[in-house]
Amino acid sequence: MDDDPLYVIDPAGTDIHGEAARLRARGPVTRVLLPGDLEAWSVTGYHAARQVLADERFSKDARRYWPPYIDGTLAPDFPLIAWARMDNMSTADGEPHARQRRLVLGAFSPQRIAALRPRVERVVARALEELAEHAAKQPGEPVDLKARYAHLVSTRVIGELLGVPEGDPDGILDLAGYVQPDPRKAAEEYAALRGKIEALVQAKRRAPGEDLISDLIAAQPGGCPVAGTGAGSDTELVGLAQLMFNTGAEPARNLITNTVLALLTRPGQRALAAGGAVDWDDVVEETLRTDAPVANLPFRFATEDVTVDGVTIARGDPVVIGFAAAGRDPEVHGDAAAEFDARRPDKRHVAFGHGVHRCVGPALTRMEVGLAVEALFTRFPGLRLAVEPDELAGQGTFIMNGRRALPVHLGPDHESEPGQELGPELGPERGISP
Numbered sequence: 155m156d157d158d159p160l161y162v163i164d165p166a167g168t169d170i171h172g173e174a175a176r177l178r179a180r181g182p183v184t185r186v187l188l189p190g191d192l193e194a195w196s197v198t199g200y201h202a203a204r205q206v207l208a209d210e211r212f213s214k215d216a217r218r219y220w221p222p223y224i225d226g227t228l229a230p231d232f233p234l235i236a237w238a239r240m241d242n243m244s245t246a247d248g249e250p251h252a253r254q255r256r257l258v259l260g261a262f263s264p265q266r267i268a269a270l271r272p273r274v275e276r277v278v279a280r281a282l283e284e285l286a287e288h289a290a291k292q293p294g295e296p297v298d299l300k301a302r303y304a305h306l307v308s309t310r311v312i313g314e315l316l317g318v319p320e321g322d323p324d325g326i327l328d329l330a331g332y333v334q335p336d337p338r339k340a341a342e343e344y345a346a347l348r349g350k351i352e353a354l355v356q357a358k359r360r361a362p363g364e365d366l367i368s369d370l371i372a373a374q375p376g377g378c379p380v381a382g383t384g385a386g387s388d389t390e391l392v393g394l395a396q397l398m399f400n401t402g403a404e405p406a407r408n409l410i411t412n413t414v415l416a417l418l419t420r421p422g423q424r425a426l427a428a429g430g431a432v433d434w435d436d437v438v439e440e441t442l443r444t445d446a447p448v449a450n451l452p453f454r455f456a457t458e459d460v461t462v463d464g465v466t467i468a469r470g471d472p473v474v475i476g477f478a479a480a481g482r483d484p485e486v487h488g489d490a491a492a493e494f495d496a497r498r499p500d501k502r503h504v505a506f507g508h509g510v511h512r513c514v515g516p517a518l519t520r521m522e523v524g525l526a527v528e529a530l531f532t533r534f535p536g537l538r539l540a541v542e543p544d545e546l547a548g549q550g551t552f553i554m555n556g557r558r559a560l561p562v563h564l565g566p567d568h569e570s571e572p573g574q575e576l577g578p579e580l581g582p583e584r585g586i587s588p
């Protein structure tokens with residue numbers, strides 16, 4: 155083990171799982187240096203992560219609990235400033251958090267998710283058509299499955315949830331999602347998306363539908379916005395809608411991509427799913443465990459000294475939870491924790507978080523990704539990677555766990571060539587990340 159008390163995090167996330175394993179080897183809670191020379195705690199153990207996530211002595215509100223932010227002593231170019239500035243439900247505490255969460259949870263009830271299913275099926279079917287059309291225009295050339303399929307499905311599903319009109323005439327979905335590493339561009343895109351959401355809110359006020367924005371409008375007192383920025387205001391409403399755009403699309407896009415990659419590199423697992431021996435849902439769940447789309451999320455702050463797994467985190471110290479690392483914790487999943495096996499009965503993970511800030515979107519995401527992956531492998535049984543697995547570049551951030559692109563060959567199209575035999579030779583397991 156490296157004796158240096160500070161582990162320097164690779165800002166580009168070049169080797170998310172390798173780094174997670176090195177951090178875990180130092181203990182479930184360990185000291186790290188984040189981009190911008192910021193000392194923080196990294197929590198990579200499954201139990202320690204759940205403990206911190208469930209402990210209300212940790213807050214996500216930098217405005218109240220992070221001394222350098224409050225004192226204004228952070229460097230003006232601190233690269234993670236956007237995460238500290240964030241001021242919405244996901245950083246709120248106590249009753250203000252619970253009240254906003256109640257406002258959005260109705261749209262994620264089992265009934266509403268079931269009602270969305272046919273719309274998600276249509277989204278998937280249309281994205282598959284567009285993928286096939288794109289590939290047909292450039293025969294023999296690889297297609298980027300992330301941009302040409304996962305992106306379309308994940309953004310359009312958020313569009314369905316929020317009530318974006320058919321065909322997205324205002325181009326709102328083009329701005330949903332990709333975490334923009336350049337802070338200046340990120341601010342521009344954030345403002346542009348905000349303007350478009352404001353316009354959508356006005357349109358929904360005139361013509362409500364069965365969607366989250368219409369729900370939020372209906373929850374305003376008398377259906378009218380309260381002046382200012384507080385509870386029931388349009389500012390709060392637009393902020394909540396923007397939070398859904400910003401948090402909902404990117405991880406779902408990565409989950410589709412990561413699940414497809416898991417099967418393309420493991421013919422045995424692919425055969426089990428294609429043959430019905432394991433459910434597609436189990437494949438998605440195992441991907442959440444072994445290749446979680448959110449790798450490390452900044453920030454939490456200790457509101458008082460808290461001891462976690464024998465380590466004292468001092469009041470005001472920033473903490474980063476290693477969501478991706480925790481799913482591969484050998485203390486929970488044994489020596490084979492890093493191996494992908496959709497048949498494993500225990501697939502515990504914290505990919506969707508835990509505690510009061512746990513994700514609101516798991517049911518929607520599981521339905522969407524399950525449908526998208528099953529439909530893809532059914533339609534294109536000859537789907538295969540167009541590059542070697544180790545040529546796939548990461549997304550360039552330590553925060554998200556995704557690939558920049560997923561170049562594939564679609565192979566023969568099952569629907570248009572019904573006589574086609576099932577895809578590739580089924581060989582022994584050949585995982586890229588054991």
Ligand code: HEM
Nearest residue numbers: 243244401402405406409505506507511512513514515519
């Ligand atoms: C693969 C898909 C997804 C993953 C891996 C994921 C992951 C997460 C994680 C780890 C958290 C907890 C953050 C924390 O505790 O600091 C979270 C929170 C959240 N997620 Fe997701 N998410 C996904 C999809 C979605 C979708 C589809 C939506 C909405 C459309 C969504 C909306 C939210 C919101 C609003 C929160 C904040 C909840 C709160 O603060 O109370 N997520 N998500």
